[in-house]
């Protein structure tokens with residue numbers, strides 16, 4: 184009896200596959216919940232020898248990993264998420280990793296090895312910048328997760344380096360959008376919006392004059408009177424956002440970063 188269409192644990196049987204050996208009996212293409220497709224011998228499925236591509240085991244390890252006493256630490260979560268991004272399509276951000284073929288090196292698939300390689304530098308970085316400002320970064324953005332290619336970075340560094348489309352060439356010069364903003368004196372958010380959302384070419388984004396707003400009303404708040412755009416700048420939000428807030432929210436709620 185065909186097993187096609189049936190589910191065995193994480194496997195869903197999708198069709199017949201060639202047998203590897205005659206004595207294997209009927210063999211099937213199976214798709215794992217994590218997305219991996221493999222041929223599996225029918226008997227292994229029905230007898231319960233195979234219930235997933237192997238990801239089940241890793242998940243259990245992550246869940247029950249308590250021997251090292253670090254299961255609840257941020258450091259452990261960093262490791263588990265790193266592994267997940269490269270292995271399970273459902274992990275946040277996985278598209279950027281699985282799709283680009285970025286992998287975790289064999290050695291780091293075991294938490295203890297990752298700990299031995301990175302915990303000391305992690306603690307050092309945390310001490311200096313704080314835990315929230317300590318995340319793992321690949322030095323070569325297209326490279327894998329391994330000791331040689333990883334370091335700890337602050338959010339700013341991370342944001343600057345992770346996204347390829349943040350690196351822009353203009354007039355023969357290539358640098359990150361952050362550096363372009365610094366160089367041009369344009370607010371980073373403004374520049375990003377012009378390039379990313381409005382899809383302006385860089386030479387326009389960098390040279391565009393600031394939109395002059397006619398009849399911009401001064402706003403008095405907590406005894407201080409400033410133009411609306413100056414308030415927006417003060418709170419580091421866009422003019423449009425402040426405008427929207429003032430129309431929809433009480434002033435105390437609108438006037439903040």
Ligand SMILES: [Zn+2]
Pocket residue numbers: 193215216217218219235236237238239
């Ligand atoms: Zn799987």
